[in-house]
Each structure stands twice: as structure tokens, then as C-alpha cells.
Amino acid sequence: MVTHAVEVKDVARRFGAVQALAGVDLTVERGEFFGLLGPNGAGKTTLISIIAGLTRADRGRVRVLGHDVVAAFRDARRSLGVVPQELVFDPFFTVRETLEFQAGYFGLRDQSAWIDEILRHLDLTAKANANMRSLSGGMKRRVLVGQALVHKPPVIVLDEPTAGVDVELRQSLWQFVRKLNRDGHTIILTTHYLEEAETLCGRIAMLKAGRVVALDSTHNLLARAGGITVRVVAARLPAAWPQRAAREEDGGFRVGLGSYAELEGLLAAFRGEGIAINELAVEETDLEQVFLNIMKGDSP
Numbered sequence: 001m002v003t004h005a006v007e008v009k010d011v012a013r014r015f016g017a018v019q020a021l022a023g024v025d026l027t028v029e030r031g032e033f034f035g036l037l038g039p040n041g042a043g044k045t046t047l048i049s050i051i052a053g054l055t056r057a058d059r060g061r062v063r064v065l066g067h068d069v070v071a072a073f074r075d076a077r078r079s080l081g082v083v084p085q086e087l088v089f090d091p092f093f094t095v096r097e098t099l100e101f102q103a104g105y106f107g108l109r110d111q112s113a114w115i116d117e118i119l120r121h122l123d124l125t126a127k128a129n130a131n132m133r134s135l136s137g138g139m140k141r142r143v144l145v146g147q148a149l150v151h152k153p154p155v156i157v158l159d160e161p162t163a164g165v166d167v168e169l170r171q172s173l174w175q176f177v178r179k180l181n182r183d184g185h186t187i188i189l190t191t192h193y194l195e196e197a198e199t200l201c202g203r204i205a206m207l208k209a210g211r212v213v214a215l216d217s218t219h220n221l222l223a224r225a226g227g228i229t230v231r232v233v234a235a236r237l238p239a240a241w242p243q244r245a246a247r248e249e250d251g252g253f254r255v256g257l258g259s260y261a262e263l264e265g266l267l268a269a270f271r272g273e274g275i276a277i278n279e280l281a282v283e284e285t286d287l288e289q290v291f292l293n294i295m296k297g298d299s300p
Contacts, residue, residue, distance in 0.1 A: 003066035005030045005155050005186035006051060011060030012210075013046055020046040022210040023060070030065075030154075033187045035201030035218070037194070039295060042207040044190045045085065048159050052082045064155055078106060081148035082157045087140050091133035095124055095143055098132060099150050106151040118146045121176040123169060138165045145173065155186045162193060174200065198222075198287035206294055214294050218287065225290045230255045230266065233279035238269035252279070256289070 006028040013021040021043045028034045038044050049055035051062055053069045053076060062069045067076035090098065096115065103111045119125045122142040127135065132143065145161060158177070162170045174196070181187050191197055197204060198218060206214040214221065233252040237245055245253040257263060263282065270277055 003030075004028060004063070005032065005065060006188065007061075007063040008047070008051070009061045011047065011050060011057045011062060013043075013050065013055065013057050019210050021050075021057070024207070024210070024212055026205050026212055026215060028155075028186060028188060030186055031181070031184055032203060033181050033201050034189070035197040035204040036188060036190045036207065037197060037204060037291060038190075038207035041209075043210040044207055045159060046210075047207070048082065048157055048188075048190070051157065052080060053077055078151065079153055080155050080157065081151065081153035083141075083145050083148045083159055083161045085160045085163065087137060087144070089132045089140055089143065091131070094129050094131055095119070095135070095146075096128045098143055099146050102147045103150045108151055111150065114152070115146075115150065118149055121172070122146055123172060138169060141165055142169065142173075149180075154184070155188070156180065157188045159190050160192065161189075162191065162196070194288045194291055195286070204287075206291065208295055221290050222285065222287065225285045225293065227256060227258045227285050228260060228263070229283045229285055229289055230257060230263065231279075231281045231283065232277055234270070234275050234277050236275060238266075238273050238275060240269060241266065256285075 004027045008024055008026050011021055011024045012019070024043070024047060036044055036047070046055060050057050051064065051069060053073050056070070064076040065079045067079060069076045093101065096119070099115045099118065100111070103109070103115070116125075119128055122145060124139070124142055124146065127139060132140065135143070141161065141164065145158075148156060156177075162173065165173070177187060178200070189197065189201060201218055203217050204214070204221060205212050216224075231248075231252055231254050233250070237253055237255070241255060245255045247253055255266065257266065
């Protein structure tokens with residue numbers, strides 16, 4: 001029987017007066033690169049904590065590769081590797097010792113070759129014998145990624161893995177993660193860098209106020225949004241267009257159009273009212289615009 005990599009059924013969790021999750025349903029298939037997006041406070045980290053067995057749901061069920069995260073927590077946890085947002089580390093050990101101890105928690109010994117490979121891919125080889133407390137924030141985050149991978153879990157959850165990480169590491173990290181995905185690992189990613197999600201994820205769920213408000217392939221989300229976005233700098237917009245625009249901090253406007261055919265109508269309206277255009281740029285609608293529309297409650 002084929003099982004899902006992760007199965008979440010009607011999961012709810014409340015913290016006092018805050019309803020962090022309000023009945024979440026989603027499944028992640030084996031081998032997927034799956035994005036979990038949402039604004040701060042949407043419930044992403046709470047959901048990840050429940051999947052990882054760190055928090056109990058008030059109701060609902062979660063399975064990892066068919067293992068219930070409560071009833072079969074050991075098997076579920078062994079199937080999962082999690083990179084948390086927070087920089088949690090033991091300051092008394094070196095990088096290599098940290099990874100060796102992490103492997104030992106899963107009963108694994110003699111993992112030197114795999115640890116060497118992790119260190120190489122995360123550009124940590126030169127820091128292998130450095131004490132954890134001597135590392136920069138970006139280096140510590142690399143070690144967290146290594147800890148999540150050291151027991152070779154089939155399902156990997158990356159919770160904001162590139163926060164505070166330099167561009168060079170970000171690129172090398174994604175090369176490594178793509179390789180893991182090609183090798184059959186299921187990847188679940190949360191990120192505020194929406195261009196990363198658009199590039200990497202085949203399917204995306206968007207959370208808002210503890211509920212799934214969009215769940216589809218990245219291609220379908222972008223296709224449903226359609227159209228183009230025009231960024232224009234001018235003293236004002238033509239009278240017929242302000243309701244379709246968003247004002248930017250620099251005084252410009254972003255105008256959503258259904259197609260390129262509408263662009264001529266916009267330009268004609270500027271000419272008709274004698275409004276000078278100081279700057280104009282045309283962009284295909286990207287995941288960031290789709291995300292903003294959905295969070296505002298607009299149809300994607």
C-alpha cells in the first residue's frame with residue numbers, strides 16, 4: 001500500500017485565546033518538493049511542531065510515512081529531519097561532535113563518511129573542529145541543516161532554512177537540497193523568500209489564520225492569477241484605474257492587468273488625461289503577487 005509522506009487530517013491547536021490552527025487538512029506525497037507559506041502567525045511553525053511530535057494537537061491526526069506521530073512517535077520521528085527556525089545549539093561541542101552526537105540519538109554509529117559529505121556540501125569542512133559557540137549565525141544555521149540530515153531521513157522539513165544566510169551559501173544549500181529531492185527525499189519548505197518557493201516547490205499550501213486558504217501546484221497558482229503587473233511612477237493615476245492599483249513606498253503604483261491587451265488601455269488613459277509617466281516596468285505575475293492577493297482575500 002502506498003502511503004503519503006505526510007498526512008494531516010483536521011488538525012487544530014489553540015494556545016490560550018489564540019487559535020493557532022483551525023482544522024488543517026493536507027497531504028504531501030513521497031518525493032515532492034512542497035511549500036508551506038503564510039504570513040507570520042499563520043500557524044506554519046505550530047503545524048511543523050505537531051508533525052515533528054514537539055507539540056500535541058488538540059484534535060486531528062498526523063502521520064509521517066504512515067506512522068502516527070503520537071501512537072508511533074519513534075518511527076515517525078526517525079522518518080523525519082527538521083531544520084528549525086531558532087538557532088539551538090550546544091556551545092560545548094565542535095561541529096563534527098555535534099553531528100556525531102545527533103547520529104547517536106538515532107542509534108547510528110560510524111557515520112564519518114556521510115558526515116564528511118554533509119560538511120562538504122554545507123561548506124563546513126574547514127569548521128569541522130571549531131567549537132559551536134565560535135561560529136557566526138549563518139554557520140550555526142548550516143550545522144542545524146546538517147543535524148537534520150545526519151540520520152538520512154526520507155522526509156525533510158526546512159523551516160526558514162536560509163534566514164540570515166548569505167547568497168553564496170543559499171545557492172549551495174539549494175543545490176544540495178535539490179540533489180536530496182532527486183534522490184527521493186521528500187522536502188517540505190517554509191520560507192519568506194517567495195522566489196525560492198516559486199523556483200523550488202512543485203506544489204504549495206498557503207496558510208492564513210490557522211487555515212489552508214490555497215493548495216495547488218505552483219504552476220496552477222500562477223496560471224490562475226494570470227495577467228501582468230505594471231509598475232508606474234507618475235504624479236497620479238487616470239481616474240478609472242486607482243481601484244486596481246496599490247501604492248508603493250517610493251510613490252509609484254503597481255497596477256494589475258488581466259492581459260497585455262489591457263496595457264494599451266492604461267497607456268491611452270494616461271495620454272487622455274495628460275499625465276506624464278516618469279517610469280514604467282512590466283512584470284509577469286509572480287508568486288509574491290499571488291500570495292498577496294490570496295492573503296487579502298482576493299481570488300488568485
